[in-house]
Amino acid sequence: MIINTPARIAWAGRWKWAQRAIGDVRVWWHRVGLGQIRQQHVTVALLAIPFLIFLLLNSVGPASHLQKIQQLPLKQDVNVPVGVVLSESEFQRTRTILRYPTPKVSLVAACKDRSAFLMKTLSTWQAALGSTDEIILVDWSTSPGLMKINEIPGIRQDHRIKIISVQGQKTWILAQAFNLAAKFAIGESLLKVDCDTLLGAEFIARHPMPSRAVGYSIYYHLNWADARNENERHLNGVVFLPRTYFEAVRGYDERLVTYGWDDSDLYDRLERVGLRSRPLNLNFIRHLEHDDISRSANQGSHVWNLMFQTQINRVGLQTLPPWETSWMNNSIEYVYRAEDHEASQWTVVASNQVSGLIDRIDAAKYVEVANRARDAILHDQFDLPWEVLREIEVSNEELLDTLTREFPHGWTSKDGPIFAALYGSPETKLLALAEAVSLSHKYKRPLFVAWDPEGTQSKRKGTALRLSDFFNPAMTGTNSSGLLPPGYHSVFSLARWGCERSVTICVAWDSAYGKMEEYDSEGFSRLRSNLLDRLAGNVADQRHGVLLRLKGVFGIVSGEELAASLGSLVPSLRLSKVMDSFGNVRGSMGMYLGRGLSYKAQHAVATRLLAQARYLSGVFIIGDDEDAVHNVREMVGSMSIRRANESLLMVNPTEVRGAAVITRVAELYVMGLFCTGILHDGKSPSEVVTLVTALKSVKRAVLLETDS
Numbered sequence: 001m002i003i004n005t006p007a008r009i010a011w012a013g014r015w016k017w018a019q020r021a022i023g024d025v026r027v028w029w030h031r032v033g034l035g036q037i038r039q040q041h042v043t044v045a046l047l048a049i050p051f052l053i054f055l056l057l058n059s060v061g062p063a064s065h066l067q068k069i070q071q072l073p074l075k076q077d078v079n080v081p082v083g084v085v086l087s088e089s090e091f092q093r094t095r096t097i098l099r100y101p102t103p104k105v106s107l108v109a110a111c112k113d114r115s116a117f118l119m120k121t122l123s124t125w126q127a128a129l130g131s132t133d134e135i136i137l138v139d140w141s142t143s144p145g146l147m148k149i150n151e152i153p154g155i156r157q158d159h160r161i162k163i164i165s166v167q168g169q170k171t172w173i174l175a176q177a178f179n180l181a182a183k184f185a186i187g188e189s190l191l192k193v194d195c196d197t198l199l200g201a202e203f204i205a206r207h208p209m210p211s212r213a214v215g216y217s218i219y220y221h222l223n224w225a226d227a228r229n230e231n232e233r234h235l236n237g238v239v240f241l242p243r244t245y246f247e248a249v250r251g252y253d254e255r256l257v258t259y260g261w262d263d264s265d266l267y268d269r270l271e272r273v274g275l276r277s278r279p280l281n282l283n284f285i286r287h288l289e290h291d292d293i294s295r296s297a298n299q300g301s302h303v304w305n306l307m308f309q310t311q312i313n314r315v316g317l318q319t320l321p322p323w324e325t326s327w328m329n330n331s332i333e334y335v336y337r338a339e340d341h342e343a344s345q346w347t348v349v350a351s352n353q354v355s356g357l358i359d360r361i362d363a364a365k366y367v368e369v370a371n372r373a374r375d376a377i378l379h380d381q382f383d384l385p386w387e388v389l390r391e392i393e394v395s396n397e398e399l400l401d402t403l404t405r406e407f408p409h410g411w412t413s414k415d416g417p418i419f420a421a422l423y424g425s426p427e428t429k430l431l432a433l434a435e436a437v438s439l440s441h442k443y444k445r446p447l448f449v450a451w452d453p454e455g456t457q458s459k460r461k462g463t464a465l466r467l468s469d470f471f472n473p474a475m476t477g478t479n480s481s482g483l484l485p486p487g488y489h490s491v492f493s494l495a496r497w498g499c500e501r502s503v504t505i506c507v508a509w510d511s512a513y514g515k516m517e518e519y520d521s522e523g524f525s526r527l528r529s530n531l532l533d534r535l536a537g538n539v540a541d542q543r544h545g546v547l548l549r550l551k552g553v554f555g556i557v558s559g560e561e562l563a564a565s566l567g568s569l570v571p572s573l574r575l576s577k578v579m580d581s582f583g584n585v586r587g588s589m590g591m592y593l594g595r596g597l598s599y600k601a602q603h604a605v606a607t608r609l610l611a612q613a614r615y616l617s618g619v620f621i622i623g624d625d626e627d628a629v630h631n632v633r634e635m636v637g638s639m640s641i642r643r644a645n646e647s648l649l650m651v652n653p654t655e656v657r658g659a660a661v662i663t664r665v666a667e668l669y670v671m672g673l674f675c676t677g678i679l680h681d682g683k684s685p686s687e688v689v690t691l692v693t694a695l696k697s698v699k700r701a702v703l704l705e706t707d708s
Helices: 006-031 039-058 062-071 088-097 115-128 146-151 174-184 231-235 243-248 262-272 303-317 323-329 363-380 386-391 396-406 426-443 511-515 525-535 559-567 573-580 599-611 626-639 659-674 686-707
Strands: 105-111 134-140 161-167 189-192 197-199 218-221 239-242 276-279 285-287 334-338 345-350 418-422 447-450 491-494 516-520 545-550 589-593 619-623 677-681
Touching: 088 334, 105 115, 105 174, 115 134, 115 197, 134 174, 161 174, 174 189, 174 243, 189 243, 218 262, 231 285, 239 243, 239 262, 262 276, 262 303, 262 323, 303 363, 303 396, 363 386, 363 396, 418 426, 426 447, 426 525, 426 545, 426 559, 426 659, 426 686, 511 516, 516 525, 525 545, 559 686, 573 659, 589 599, 589 626, 589 686, 599 626, 619 626, 619 659, 659 686, 677 686
Parallel strands: 105 134, 105 189, 134 161, 161 345, 218 276, 418 447, 418 545, 447 491, 516 545, 589 619, 589 677
Antiparallel strands: 189 239, 197 285, 218 239, 334 345
């Protein structure tokens, strides 16, 4: 099946025009009285006229073309060196005969301040191309100019090379530079490479392009998934395609004047007009290795800023009209001057300016675009699910700034987020939180905590308790207590955890869930070594994240580490108010009442406490059974530091959300940190005993730190 390519459609239009012209000439022929000549002879003669004109035009070589150029008047108002100057329209009328014969492949490259790279790569381009192919090299205002490359032995004799020197461009703009290079290209196929691209000698042969006769249908570029290493990913900008299709989509979008998305946007538009991508054969192309500083030198920005610019361009283009329909009023135009008789060197100056994408977006729209751009980086590069980005308390700007500062190269094999979903009683959650903080600090991974993953502890929908209701996430995990070693800390609070099912199910609607491994504290013993290996980066796969469903503790941190993490938790203002409401608890006796105490047992507890009244400054009584706690407090009278339900009075009536839970956490913290001794009666939960014991260790460590 023959495919209608842009070139084929254009020639069909020209043929229809020729047929109409032939008909007009035949009518004129008969009107002047020459109708007696046999009609078929006239038809044959008239049909031959267009072909004779075509042959005549193609017989004009470069020398005669330059004679025509030199006959054009010099435009004195253009600030360029003395020479023959062509406007954009004049250049477009003559460019198709700048080379003879027509090349099969036009290699186009554009450089700014990269002569060192070009001196290593240019020879590989020459070896890869045929004798009739061409190399279009744009020097985008480099100083010193790339024309000095001609001093390399053998370059002067290579008739295939054409150098276009652009003057007056202060910043590197890829789209404009490569569109200019493509204006000089007349080959059937266009091979766009970067100045740090090395080609194998068989590159062209290994990337066959269907002939014009059967219709172009494919183009070649790198699929990131095919890259075998990080260095090969930098070949994403290389593309090999039919030149007519590049012209049909109007090349690169010149409204993209900052780094990023220009290549991806071009590929999307090529797909829409019918081309299908094929992968580059990476055995015959290579990226010249160099550091990110060199790579981004023309942008003057950090690598993450470049990524942000890329996403700004991606999202911003969605707010503008398509390039194919708006290119005419948004393209750079130039004036051109040939510098030699072979037309192998040109000087070019822009004759207009084009507003960049950012200048076309109003302030309100830019805020929206910027937020979407940051979310895209956090999701695509840092593997944070969309639901996490919706539920996190900090702004995406603050989150991105923190992660890029602490992980300047993104996730490595030993990096990645820890997501901790806490379940169970307040004391269970406190222990689980301390363990998660310890793992985060030990393995230098950011921690995202959902205190109430399902929102079950809130009285109103959408008001689930968060870590920030209890502690300051920005200071959690710091060395403020003197217990944790100096180093990493990044803890973030989530309103809830969106993936209530297994991540293998959630990945169906968000690919980021496929970048994490899930661990449940229940029935965990067989997975202990696997979790530790993954946290240490000893598991070779692409799942950088770890999801901990904590219905208890894993038991993989020591008591000292647990105490250190508890000591690093900085109470929130809300929790501090409740703790202060208890009065002066320091030096008092702590009494925890478990479940199952009869009234007789409660009376016995009170009698025992009253017997020690002379030795105690007070008794701080808490427990599982509210009625038992109330009864014992009443029995001991003034010895009780805290009267029943007093802490609830400190909670603002408009902040009833989770007041009982916050009070419970405050009670446990005060008892562990400030009571001199702790008594237990009844069936006290093991988690309470473990938590209070760990908090007592925090107190001892702080006192030792203070004494020293």
